[in-house]
Amino acid sequence: MTNKTAHRRNRKQLTHHLMMxxxxxxxxxxxxxxxxxxxMAFQDFIPAKGIMGxxxxxxxHFRYMFQLPDIFKIIRNTLVISIGKILLGTFMAIxxxxxxxxxxKKFLKKTVQTIVYLxxxxxxxxLASVVVNMFNLDGSVNxxxxxxxxxxxxxxxxxxxxxxxxxxxDVWKEFGxxxxxxxxxxxxxDPGLHEAASIDGASWWKRIWxxxxxxxxxxxxxxxAMSLTSILSAGFDQIYNLYTPIVYDTGDVLDTYVYRxxxxxxxxxxxxxxxxxxxxxxxxxxVSANKLTKKLTDQKIF
Amino acid sequence: MRKKVxxxxxxxxxxxxxxxxxxxxxxxxxxxxxxxxxxxQVNIEAGQQKGGAYEEExxxxxxxxxxxNAKLPDGDTYEDNAYxxxxxxxxxxxxxxxxxxxxxxxGRQVSLALSAGEIPDMMKVATxxxxxxxxxxxxxxxxxxxxxxxxSDYLKSIYDSYEGRALDKVTFDGxxxxxxxxxxxxxxxxxxxxxxxMETLGIQxxxxxxxxxxxxxxxxxxxxxxxxxxxxxxxxxGMAFAPWLTSGDPDGxxxxxxxxxxxxxxxxxxxxxxxKVVYGSTAPEMKEALSVISKWFEEGLVDxxxxxxxxxxxxxxxxxxxxxITFGTWxxxxxxxxxxxxxxxxxxxxxxxxxxxxxxxxCKHNDAVAGYIVVSKECxxxxxxxxxxxxxxxxxxxxxxxxxxxxEVATYIANGVDGSTRPFNIxxxxxxxxxxxxxxxxxxxxxxxxxDEVRTTESKNVSSSIQKYLENPTGAEVVDWSKYHSRMKxxxxxxxxxxxxxxxxxxPIFPQTTTTMETNQANxxxxxxxTFIKIAIGQIDAxxxxxxxxxxxxxxxxxxxxxxxxEQLK
Numbered sequence: 016m017t018n019k020t021a022h023r024r025n026r027k028q029l030t031h032h033l034m035m036x037x038x039x040x041x042x043x044x045x046x047x048x049x050x051x052x053x054x055m056a057f058q059d060f061i062p063a064k065g066i067m068g069x070x071x072x073x074x075x076h077f078r079y080m081f082q083l084p085d086i087f088k089i090i091r092n093t094l095v096i097s098i099g100k101i102l103l104g105t106f107m108a109i110x111x112x113x114x115x116x117x118x119x120k121k122f123l124k125k126t127v128q129t130i131v132y133l134x135x136x137x138x139x140x141x142l143a144s145v146v147v148n149m150f151n152l153d154g155s156v157n158x159x160x161x162x163x164x165x166x167x168x169x170x171x172x173x174x175x176x177x178x179x180x181x182x183x184x185d186v187w188k189e190f191g192x193x194x195x196x197x198x199x200x201x202x203x204x205d206p207g208l209h210e211a212a213s214i215d216g217a218s219w220w221k222r223i224w225x226x227x228x229x230x231x232x233x234x235x236x237x238x239x240a241m242s243l244t245s246i247l248s249a250g251f252d253q254i255y256n257l258y259t260p261i262v263y264d265t266g267d268v269l270d271t272y273v274y275r276x277x278x279x280x281x282x283x284x285x286x287x288x289x290x291x292x293x294x295x296x297x298x299x300x301x302v303s304a305n306k307l308t309k310k311l312t313d314q315k316i317f
Numbered sequence: 318m319r320k321k322v323x324x325x326x327x328x329x330x331x332x333x334x335x336x337x338x339x340x341x342x343x344x345x346x347x348x349x350x351x352x353x354x355x356x357x358q359v360n361i362e363a364g365q366q367k368g369g370a371y372e373e374e375x376x377x378x379x380x381x382x383x384x385x386n387a388k389l390p391d392g393d394t395y396e397d398n399a400y401x402x403x404x405x406x407x408x409x410x411x412x413x414x415x416x417x418x419x420x421x422x423x424g425r426q427v428s429l430a431l432s433a434g435e436i437p438d439m440m441k442v443a444t445x446x447x448x449x450x451x452x453x454x455x456x457x458x459x460x461x462x463x464x465x466x467x468x469s470d471y472l473k474s475i476y477d478s479y480e481g482r483a484l485d486k487v488t489f490d491g492x493x494x495x496x497x498x499x500x501x502x503x504x505x506x507x508x509x510x511x512x513x514x515m516e517t518l519g520i521q522x523x524x525x526x527x528x529x530x531x532x533x534x535x536x537x538x539x540x541x542x543x544x545x546x547x548x549x550x551x552x553x554x555g556m557a558f559a560p561w562l563t564s565g566d567p568d569g570x571x572x573x574x575x576x577x578x579x580x581x582x583x584x585x586x587x588x589x590x591x592x593k594v595v596y597g598s599t600a601p602e603m604k605e606a607l608s609v610i611s612k613w614f615e616e617g618l619v620d621x622x623x624x625x626x627x628x629x630x631x632x633x634x635x636x637x638x639x640x641x642i643t644f645g646t647w648x649x650x651x652x653x654x655x656x657x658x659x660x661x662x663x664x665x666x667x668x669x670x671x672x673x674x675x676x677x678x679x680c681k682h683n684d685a686v687a688g689y690i691v692v693s694k695e696c697x698x699x700x701x702x703x704x705x706x707x708x709x710x711x712x713x714x715x716x717x718x719x720x721x722x723x724x725e726v727a728t729y730i731a732n733g734v735d736g737s738t739r740p741f742n743i744x745x746x747x748x749x750x751x752x753x754x755x756x757x758x759x760x761x762x763x764x765x766x767x768x769d770e771v772r773t774t775e776s777k778n779v780s781s782s783i784q785k786y787l788e789n790p791t792g793a794e795v796v797d798w799s800k801y802h803s804r805m806k807x808x809x810x811x812x813x814x815x816x817x818x819x820x821x822x823x824x825p826i827f828p829q830t831t832t833t834m835e836t837n838q839a840n841x842x843x844x845x846x847x848t849f850i851k852i853a854i855g856q857i858d859a860x861x862x863x864x865x866x867x868x869x870x871x872x873x874x875x876x877x878x879x880x881x882x883x884e885q886l887k
Contacts, residue, residue, distance in 0.1 A: 261624040
């Protein structure tokens, strides 16, 4: 009898494994096989000679990277912009999902949700021209600024304001979409807890602070840890479409820099070296964040 | 994790698959076209001179550099137009575009093709470094033999007029590896000023009548234009420049080159004297030039959005009548200023040079070569490249009977369809061709010769266009207005300066990319671009900022590059 169930279970598992095959195949094809290309970071890669034929040069490109006078400024810019995006983006998404959850009218809730979602689906190529038209000297924002009696502000050409503009517009674009997961987390909280708190006389603020937020905490930590993996990519397409030499000071990030030097200058090996470094940093951060979350909440991502 | 690498792999795969898909799509589309176009019979005499048509259809794949507004007639594309059909009719060669891209994107496409190790049968590459890389990677064919056997005498005489400067550049180890595009001297970056506005406001410049104005005069015109705001534009701008400010080409459009040159600064130029090499952007004169711009910026004469105003934005400023002064090469009336005329039928321009303290207009010689056509090693018919070149740079140029023989092509030329629609987007002209051609036009306009005596087809078209414009300046078609301005103003200026010896010619050197350039040039360019624009908009002090820049530039590899170039020259 037991034998039979085990057999049946095995057969069932076999089907499941077979169903996994195409996925595994594509994972292998598109994620693992291209990793061979990492070798390029340690070579003077010449396309026609290929990976097998190009000369190995060890850590040359990594050394060169850290000799570049701008590299630390660029890493700083990248960190400022991406940490800003993570912090503000997470805060906005949480706040928004809590507020949205309070709306009782289903129709209104759905409408608001859809409206804040939408920008997520537009590409930065399109949105950049919208942003430029809004924020340039003749743009609508500056018209409001002058109406209020202030001088015009060159948002796009001022290196002090530029990172803020990048973070702000990115948060505007993405917070609606990332609030979806938090909204789901809120709905998963046992309503009984809220009722109990209310009966005990907790105010709205108290309930949010002591019931909703702790209930969301695992998800918040998970999302934060996941976002750490991309800490060294501050959003290429957004910045590339908005920056100019004037704001290189604070706006030039790892991706844009590598793009200008690597692809346009056709320094493939150097480009790979930077990409590899970024991935390693992302991986280290993810693993540490995973350890930390386990310590703090007893939950693990993997 | 290894996101970058994965993305790279993905991109390459995606692009290759896209190419395959588009190839398949193009292939099937073409078949349909052919049957309908077969009827358009064209004189195939030209083809038979040198080699002639292939008995069986030969398919050649191309990489094409396109232009956004090529003025192609409806239904025609880069892949299927009068020129490509002509190649089909004359030689029985079917041209298929492996990729098409405009502007900078084309360079990226070439980079990608290079990195994938698969190039089309023939394509244009823009830089010497790309050509060198192709040669070193053994991806392109040796053209020495086919050039010798197939090139027409006229084509050979064109290249010979550069006294080796053109062909030497594509010769590697004694083998001719590309068909070079030639580059005649384009003259200076001219200052184009709305002459209708000057007339209305009664502004007088160029008192000595040498067609060159001083920097002070330019400043005066800009401030008067700004004050008067004749077009009643909302945001009027005195002078606008592109964010990169300076250009390596002497005639760089929307650049401040003319102002810099007048002050003795030659940005983005390698100069040599007595074996010593100097980089023009780091010379003290450049500081002066930047100070001028920065002073104007502070006074509001230069665009307040300098640095964030893109090329297209500046073109819009001009056509909206927000600015009436611009800087650019002699032919901008044909492709930029024409938009001004479209918007304002009264608009006219006058072209000036900017003179230095001695009353001379400084200009530098161009590199003799611009762009290369390379043929893939895999291509089975390398001679086709030479045949196509014969057709476009000899037959079509020298034929006197183009209307009769190639009516469709004649219509294209008459309608001003852009030359980039030809299979090879390079120019191959005699060294003296610019002024040679113009002398015919000038003689015709002044009534010295008849239209039949005008030598080239293009000059004939230009001449009749100008005639049409002169008969009725206000009602003339935009294309006639453009031709009049580019020739009778733009080239006329170069002609006048040449005749009166107003030019002060500088001969720069064109070094090969050195090892340090390979690794540090991108960074140095970034430093230069960033510093210059910041000085211009007053974010950093000209004096201090510039000295700091020169110091940094030398430290970050500039000094090393200079040493390497000096080594090359030995």
